[in-house]
Amino acid sequence: MKATFNMGKIVNSHGIKGEVKIYPYTDDLYKFEEFKYLLIEGEGEQKFEVASSRVHKNMVLLKFKAFNDINEIMRFKEKNVYIYREDADDDGDGHYIVDLIGCSIVDDNHENIGILEDVLQNTAQDVYVIKQSNGNIFYLPVVDEFVKQIDINKREIVVHLIEGLIE
Structure with a gap:
């Protein structure tokens, strides 16, 4: 199918x-x-x-x-x-959640943070569920302050993290 x-x-x-x-x-x-x-x-x-x-x-x-x-x-x-x-019409500017799952999450310095496991959708904004290499899970709101770049071709999402966001 x-x-x-x-x-x-x-x-x-x-x-x-x-x-x-x-x-x-x-x-x-x-x-x-x-x-x-x-x-x-x-x-x-x-x-x-x-x-x-x-x-x-x-x-x-x-x-x-x-x-x-x-x-x-x-x-x-x-x-x-x-x-x-x-x-499904794709104008080239967007992406689908299924394409994001499994992408590497890296910080501003391109240091590996983890892998995108899931995207939770709610009324305020989406939330990324990120699994770190040590197995810990943390949640990142999908807002411009935190999510800086999504590159589907490289399977990479660049994020900006603030102190206290992850353990």
Whole structure:
């Protein structure tokens, strides 16, 4: 199977005309407006064409072309939605979390600090979960003050650390 990105989860219907409410797993909710299709968990590689998408209260309200009735889409409740990586629009300025995992974390002097294990996403800002060579884990808020450069090609993230941030 081709590589996919999990873009969110259908949490409910919206209205009676086949629209779904999606809890997005991306910080760019308007990204859904660019998608021509989505894959739905449990439906194999069938592409479901997107008719429309809009943002409402930090959720995505999306209409698939194939469904026009609430009864047709209720079977998708609690199912994840995906897009093929090759079809995910990348303007070259951004990166995907999956590309960051495993990157080396180095300080301003290019001294090794550890490896990026995970990225926690919350409402304030993302947080890097960094595993040091001694096995300790520490958390780094993803803000301009700390994250200075991301080089996906070199698989390296340069950070500025302040005193007391790590043990």
